Amino acid sequence: MVSDSKQVLYGLYNDEEDLKGAIRAANAAHLDIMDVYTPFPVHGLDPILGLKESRLHYLGFIYGTIGCLFAFLTMTWIFTSDWPIVFGGKPYWSIPAFIPITFELTVLFAAWGMTLTFYTICGLWPGVKAQSLDNRITDDKFCIAFDVTAASDNAVDGLKQFFGTTQAAEVNIKTM
Amino acid sequence: MSQAVAPVRHILIEGNKSYHNITEDLCTPTEKAPSREWVIAFALASAFLGLYLFAIVWTVWKGIGEWGANRTINWAWDITNFVWWIGIGHAGTLISAILLLFRQRWRTGVNRAAEAMTIFAVICAGQFPIFHMGRVWLAFFIFPFPNTRGPLWTNFNSPLLWDVFAISTYFSVSLLFWYTGLVPDLATVRDRATGYRRKIYETFSFGWTGSAKHWQRWEALSLVLAGISTPLVLSVHTIVSFDFATSVIPGWHTTIFPPYFVAGAIFSGFAMVQTLMVLTRKVLGLQEYITINHIESMNKVIVLTGTIVGVAYLTELFIAWYSGYIYEQFAFYNRVFGIYWWSYFGMMFCNVVSPQLFWSRSIRRSVWWTFFLSVLVNIGMWFERFVIIATTLARDYLPSSWSYYNPTWVEISIFTGTIGLFFTLYLIFTRVAPVIAIAEVKAILKVAGDQYIGPNAKKHADDAEKVEEPKH
Numbered sequence: 001m002v003s004d005s006k007q008v009l010y011g012l013y014n015d016e017e018d019l020k021g022a023i024r025a026a027n028a029a030h031l032d033i034m035d036v037y038t039p040f041p042v043h044g045l046d047p048i049l050g051l052k053e054s055r056l057h058y059l060g061f062i063y064g065t066i067g068c069l070f071a072f073l074t075m076t077w078i079f080t081s082d083w084p085i086v087f088g089g090k091p092y093w094s095i096p097a098f099i100p101i102t103f104e105l106t107v108l109f110a111a112w113g114m115t116l117t118f119y120t121i122c123g124l125w126p127g128v129k130a131q132s133l134d135n136r137i138t139d140d141k142f143c144i145a146f147d148v149t150a151a152s153d154n155a156v157d158g159l160k161q162f163f164g165t166t167q168a169a170e171v172n173i174k175t176m
Numbered sequence: 177m178s179q180a181v182a183p184v185r186h187i188l189i190e191g192n193k194s195y196h197n198i199t200e201d202l203c204t205p206t207e208k209a210p211s212r213e214w215v216i217a218f219a220l221a222s223a224f225l226g227l228y229l230f231a232i233v234w235t236v237w238k239g240i241g242e243w244g245a246n247r248t249i250n251w252a253w254d255i256t257n258f259v260w261w262i263g264i265g266h267a268g269t270l271i272s273a274i275l276l277l278f279r280q281r282w283r284t285g286v287n288r289a290a291e292a293m294t295i296f297a298v299i300c301a302g303q304f305p306i307f308h309m310g311r312v313w314l315a316f317f318i319f320p321f322p323n324t325r326g327p328l329w330t331n332f333n334s335p336l337l338w339d340v341f342a343i344s345t346y347f348s349v350s351l352l353f354w355y356t357g358l359v360p361d362l363a364t365v366r367d368r369a370t371g372y373r374r375k376i377y378e379t380f381s382f383g384w385t386g387s388a389k390h391w392q393r394w395e396a397l398s399l400v401l402a403g404i405s406t407p408l409v410l411s412v413h414t415i416v417s418f419d420f421a422t423s424v425i426p427g428w429h430t431t432i433f434p435p436y437f438v439a440g441a442i443f444s445g446f447a448m449v450q451t452l453m454v455l456t457r458k459v460l461g462l463q464e465y466i467t468i469n470h471i472e473s474m475n476k477v478i479v480l481t482g483t484i485v486g487v488a489y490l491t492e493l494f495i496a497w498y499s500g501y502i503y504e505q506f507a508f509y510n511r512v513f514g515i516y517w518w519s520y521f522g523m524m525f526c527n528v529v530s531p532q533l534f535w536s537r538s539i540r541r542s543v544w545w546t547f548f549l550s551v552l553v554n555i556g557m558w559f560e561r562f563v564i565i566a567t568t569l570a571r572d573y574l575p576s577s578w579s580y581y582n583p584t585w586v587e588i589s590i591f592t593g594t595i596g597l598f599f600t601l602y603l604i605f606t607r608v609a610p611v612i613a614i615a616e617v618k619a620i621l622k623v624a625g626d627q628y629i630g631p632n633a634k635k636h637a638d639d640a641e642k643v644e645e646p647k648h
Contacts, residue, residue, distance in 0.1 A: 040616070
């Protein structure tokens with residue numbers, strides 16, 4: 001189990017360009033960044049943070065395929081075996097008429113599946129208390145956080161120095 | 177102008193905003209006491225909502241015989257209103273999905289409100305077919321589920337059932353899209369709030385922190401949702417048009433219906449967005465975020481889709497004549513010169529003639545003209561649905577069953593009541609959530625803010641050598 005409380009040292013930057021510069025500097029100094037928090041999606045952050053591309057869209061494809069098959073096969077089963085009815089002299093298995101519903105359920109399953117997966121893997125749900133370091137991160141501050149729970153005083157000082165040289169506007173430590 | 181900035185880039189955020197200014201400006205409407213205009217508008221909207229509830233209870237209690245619809249004109253105001261509202265509900269997802277795929281930055285100013293509008297419009301639309309069923313307590317029969325009646329299933333070959341799937345999918349996917357976009361902004365409101373408001377926004381923002389990985393996934397999700405919502409939004413009105421096009425009624429049985437309905441839906445949706453945005457930016461003081469450039473961009477969409485709709489009207493007439501089929505020819509002659517000629521000419525004037533004024537740049541950029549013409553388009557698009565439905569049914573195959581239709585007070589109350597429902601929901605929305613996507617506006621600040629581009633740009637932005645984005 002992960003221990004409940006964590007010591008986090010974080011620095012706030014005023015601009016996303018400062019943030020990106022600082023991350024590059026941290027990479028150069030081989031510092032282990034815990035996380036980066038921004039008020040909006042900052043482009044160009046993923047490669048320098050070493051974040052791999054999200055695989056959410058593969059899942060979207062799988063969910064969509066499930067929805068597509070579910071719709072088509074259910075209608076097929078109902079109209080050819082469970083309760084076949086002739087509508088207007090058409091064949092029981094009237095594929096063109098199944099296309100609209102098959103399409104709609106493909107979209108429905110893909111959208112719901114992906115969205116629910118997104119909230120689940122991000123740990124975002126109603127009732128989750130935000131592990132927020134600073135209220136201004138959702139406003140205009142860009143934050144780099146280091147986990148310093150097990151770090152020596154020397155290491156913490158080194159990180160503080162790093163924030164100093166990269167022009168962080170503020171440096172704080174927080175237990176969460 | 178500098179060479180570094182493409183001349184096609186318009187200023188989309190005025191007033192030399194910093195990130196913090198954006199947060200302030202967009203969160204404040206949810207934090208301060210409502211203005212007098214809001215209270216008056218809300219009182220009026222809820223009065224109409226009350227009227228709606230009264231008329232619905234009346235309908236359910238007495239039956240739909242209380243409506244003016246009759247055996248010949250069995251679809252009348254109800255389906256007209258349904259198609260009208262669904263059409264209005266098309267702009268939101270179009271703006272958020274298609275314009276996201278096309279990387280149109282101006283969408284950020286209007287997408288949030290347009291998506292909310294979509295959801296509310298679909299809620300209003302849903303009322304009509306549901307209550308038209310008559311025995312509304314059996315409405316759940318429209319969903320296929322294993323039941324004790326056989327199990328007897330729904331008819332999957334029926335366009336009416338396709339509509340059930342299309343509209344419920346559209347509603348729920350639009351809701352997901354809208355809410356997922358809203359979560360980071362609700363977190364912004366949360367982080368500014370104290371006391372019980374903070375608790376409420378904590379629940380609704382799902383514990384959002386703004387972590388880089390979350391943003392990455394959030395963007396991936398938005399992009400794929402946009403990708404699948406784009407065919408979805410086109411499918412919804414296509415399927416609504418199938419309700420008519422797959423029938424064997426002259427005047428309805430035409431292959432032009434799907435594209436013509438979709439263009440009409442986008443047309444009316446944008447008109448409603450304009451009506452609302454012009455009011456919202458004024459009442460909430462958001463002129464620096466919903467700029468004249470935004471209004472002009474939307475007016476361009478209106479003139480394009482209005483022209484497509486106009487071409488479709490003329491094509492219909494031409495094909496009816498060219499078909500050499502007298503029933504088809506009669507249906508269209510009757511549509512133009514028959515008993516409901518006034519609604520045809522109303523439609524032609526409002527939908528085809530009036531938006532052509534937007535070819536003029538000064539009219540396109542005038543708030544008053546925009547408001548006036550957007551209301552006209554809304555009226556015209558209502559006429560269009562009335563023309564298609566009532567005119568066609570009033571003169572069917574047997575002259576002995578020809579009929580005329582007048583709405584009763586119940587139908588008028590339900591229709592005006594749904595407008596009340598719509599505005600009640602919209603007004604509540606403007607109080608509880610930021611009406612402009614805060615995070616998305618911040619993300620385009622440095623490419624569309626007036627301190628970075630355009631004539632107000634600071635000196636260093638003109639320096640073509642400078643690659644780094646300027647700081648504020």
